[in-house]
Amino acid sequence: MSVGASVVLRVDDLATLITRLSELGYEVKGPVVRAGAIVSGALSGVGDLPKGVHDEQGPGEYRIAHGDDDHLFDWAVGPSGWKPEFFPPHDELWRARVGDGHVELVEIPDEPRPLAVVGARPCEAAALGVLDRVFIDGAHRDTRYVERRENAFVAVVECSSPAATCFCDSMSSGPNIEVGFDLALTELDDDDGHRFLARVGSVRALAALEGVAFVLASAVDFSARDAVLEGARRRMVRHLDVDGLAGVLARNLEHPRWAEVAERCLSCGNCTLVCPTCFCSDVRDATDLDGDVVRQRTWSSCFSVDHSYLHGGAVRPTTQSRYRQWMTHKLSSWWDQFDTTGCVGCGRCVAWCPVGIDLTEEAAAIVRFDGVTSVTRPSVRSHL
Amino acid sequence: MSADTPVARPTLAVWKFASCDGCQLSLLDLEPELLAITRAVQIAHFTEMTRAHVEGPYDVSLVEGSITTEADVARILEVREQSRYLITIGACAATGGVQALRNFVEPGTYPAMVYAHPEYLRALDTSTPVSAHVVVDYELRGCPIDRFQLLEVILALLSHRRPIVATHSVCQECKARGTVCLAVSGESACLGPVTRAGCNALCPSVGRGCFGCFGPSEGANVGSLMQWLRSHGHADVTLARLLQTFNAAAPAFREVATNLVATKVTLVAQPLMRKERS
Ligand code: SF4
Ligand code: SF4
Ligand code: SF4
């Protein structure tokens, strides 16, 4: 067997795969139920996966329900995602010991066990690809991120049951996945039984499948996959028309809609922190009682006033300017900066906004009234 | 600094006004760090810890509590005069505390409900923050404050740097620690989106919505959150009570709470039990 091959795994084989990954030295994580949500957690076997669990999502709302079926992946993304595994909320980078007349720098080592994710969704794998552009392909490589990513094994499960907040189809990042995985699974359940179509995407996956009982996939399994994906697309109710959107947003920086959304927006930052591609951080030097200095990196958000603080004050002092920064970065200037979208359509920012502000609705409102402005001063990017 | 070179340590004094002492006790709660702190600063006045008293002036004064009597008004001026840095600790000192509920009702309403002989009381009609009386150099929020933030402020003073104290929402701390949002998952109403971080999202982490004890976050849009909660079945009176606790008099909370309820007196009087005494 080689990379590109496809096999069929039964649920028992998936269990063997999880054991095998752990024998190979991986810390195996996947979707688990905690505190009324599907979140990332440790997997010791198939029994930890959210069997028969389904979700209901809407703007500012998320609920799970337990059914009596035995499907493991009939749900869409929950709040946490995989970003924290590669870009943790709090990191200590180095320590400086200040002695008599000299400073000694001590690196704080970062030695996580290689991570195996079993059950990332297509949009989440796409989001890791977007983060790679930021942390790996950019001018400043983040060595910790690079190491975590290079050592990680990612098994993606394609989506059968998008939530009402999902719009990956518009962003070409789901419900299917074609690149950017070690193993791509599709959960199938028809006359041929409950099983997974598994496509091998890397040499690492070949090693992981050693000793796992499987049969080669047939055309029947592929048409079953097509049916699952077609059903998922049909059920996707949220859409974003991305055609020309980057330009429309860039030339509507003075659109009255920004002020309207700012009346509702709490500037709480939830949308940015649940977003699988938001990468902003603060770097600060703390001191301790021994006089040592510790350089810390923590998540930050463009919704915090401090985030745009330059000498003398914040560049974005109003909620209006901060919401505009968030949305235009995700959907417009990200293209200029990283040559890709900053949004993979996972819908998290819609579901986890405490007042249900919907990115797709806000973007559509600006498109609908493209050029409507109450301009009192020329927009800085009016040439676009 | 090495142990055998005597270095003049900065002096630190702790002062109490109308408060419960919980915030100043946070200094004692720093058990593992306490000895190192007393080596780094000289505790000049701190009655929860020692009877020893060193005369001012002081490098740093920590001020707990709100201003509720004529004597307080005079004493806070004295503390200010004696202190290089005046740092307030806690919700009482920052916004007037829970006792600022009296600001919303006719003077004397609560004493009449609580005391058999209210005429013996000598208190002002209002409970006001320290900043209403003197210039405050730094405010630590919370009811009580977070002891690690207190340590951070002391460390920042010792190394002449800006303290690392966030002004954004509690939500950002929930997200950093991986707490599933109680509001979105339908568990509970939560003031976190409009409340300043600092507690490491303590209440949401144990399944209770944020009570707002750190007061409003920067630019808190309280009205929008309340409108959302109303449209999701929360009664006005419940929401107003949520806002009228530890930081009832903080302008961002007060304004919205008073708009939520027509009759302010009924609202704040309801949860109190009338004491029967003879
Ligand atoms: S912007 Fe919203 S929908 Fe897009 S990737 Fe981020 S969280 Fe998901
Ligand atoms: S956005 Fe698409 S890929 Fe992501 S969970 Fe929803 S359906 Fe799946
Ligand atoms: S859009 Fe929603 S989640 Fe984002 S900052 Fe505004 S209120 Fe918070």
Ligand code: SF4
């Ligand atoms: S539980 Fe409260 S503080 Fe935490 S994210 Fe939700 S609304 Fe914010």
